[in-house]
């Protein structure tokens with residue numbers, strides 16, 4: 001008899017208006033769905049602190065604190081000329097926040113550093129400042145022997161180059177949107193790539209699940225986004241659906257896929 005497979009979510013945003021008031025119930029649904037570990041990612045000072053509080057209440061939630069690349073340049077952007085339908089990020093002292101993440105990492109409470117990285121999709125300028133913050137957070141991660149969880153939208157190759165320059169050994173590229181060839185390069189450099197449940201209806205993620213080395217694949221949700229259903233909120237309890245789709249793409253059983261991912265997660269995050 002095989003034991004019930006266990007699942008992991010390498011990247012979730014349970015601190016988000018979409019989960020307001022339902023954070024604890026969502027964590028409980030995740031546990032009931034067999035999720036051993038859900039990494040809850042912070043983005044800026046407010047969510048970083050809320051992530052810590054939430055994770056202290058649940059055994060299956062582990063905190064990762066970071067600075068999202070768009071938040072990293074909140075002090076640089078021209079707020080009056082912000083072109084997007086969502087509000088521009090609130091300015092804060094990025095160096096004080098990097099120091100805070102460093103302090104919390106020193107206590108052993110964090111499972112990783114992130115979300116951090118580069119974004120050339122929502123913003124195309126201030127890349128030097130984005131890189132400065134990414135490098136500083138990678139140094140924090142290295143100092144405490146923690147993995148980094150990376151956002152790399154439209155800046156995948158540059159992020160990979162920075163990690164190599166810095167000698168970062170442990171990293172997860174979340175929701176990788178670059179070419180398959182580059183994804184393979186990321187895996188061959190020893191880094192991991194986490195795939196969200198949207199893989200159920202997303203051909204590029206299916207190709208990644210089929211072609212990447214099995215020992216470099218992880219699961220994530222990026223919830224409330226990237227869900228299996230076109231409408232509706234994504235959540236950690238949907239990871240098993242993503243695993244089924246990944247296994248189908250690869251031509252292996254769902255149990256074998258879940259087992260491989262669980263082992264990969266333990267190798268990278270030590271949990």
Ligand SMILES: [Zn+2]
Nearest residue numbers: 013041115222
């Ligand atoms: Zn994210």
